[in-house]
Amino acid sequence: MNTQITYRQIGNEFSAAVIDLILPIQQEEFKVNVDLAAQPDLQAIEQYYQQSGGNFWGAFQGEQLVGTIALIAYQAGGGAIRKMFVRKEFRGKEWGIGQALLETLMTYAAQQRIRHLYLGTVSVLQAAMRFYEKNGFEQIPAETLPPAFPRMPADNIFYHRAL
Template sequence: MNNSLIIKPYSSKNQAEVVQLIVHIQQEEYKIAITKDDQPDLFQVEEFYQTEDGNFWVAMYGGKVVGTISLLDIGNKQVALRKMFVAKEFRGSTYKTASLLLATAIAWAKERQIKAIYLGTTPQFLAAHRFYEKNGFTRVSPDDLPEKFPVLPVDKLFYHLEFS
């Protein structure tokens, strides 16, 4: 068993762990009233995320999923960053899980000559806001989002990262 953190593309064999990780963080840590049934994309990752300029990655430690991130192709060489979640014990500077996940997604976007990454988040994810800002994302108005950006009901704050 490998006890180092690795980032790899999602595989359907990761589905149950991915759903469990994401729903636990949403419901238990942040008390967001959302269920796995409210997120059908979690059961169609290959068809929903892993097409065109999109992808979905998992962070693995000791054979277990400890983090996720995805890019959803929204056309016009733009992507939406979605499903960025890291298990509580893998947050912070010890494992740098979030940074490694984001670096993987950004490298993927640059390889595909993506123009910009957009994301929506909830007001209570304060650490996430600081993380995105530290990594070059700037806040944007909902009016400045691309037409095909999927705004979720829980998303109230929006960010983007443009590539030159």
């Protein structure tokens, strides 16, 4: 892990920086058909993530936000991973940002007695899919998701990991 990177919980005061990080990755880099209107959580981080017992974390190089990950605690014992994004020039094992963010989330989830993590992604994000699989997530059919799982319309691939 690169020592130039710091990790911390973030809230609504970082909404603009989160939007500036995530939207270009979704829309420009990966051509995912999603806009800000479909993601109201980005402008209300504390309400969507923290009030339910989840959280939102940022990876920073100095004051620049270079990565994010979020957890929705949607039911007792169940959590949904959301908003896992790392700025392109900060990806890869040499930085270790994605791994550190995921480990931060999983440690927090275990402390909150969340025993099952689920996530949705889109099939175009092949590197993300390999990353989750390397970290013990197993791909599952959409119909096996818990009924309370908060699905995103663009997601077409789903994963689960027991903690």
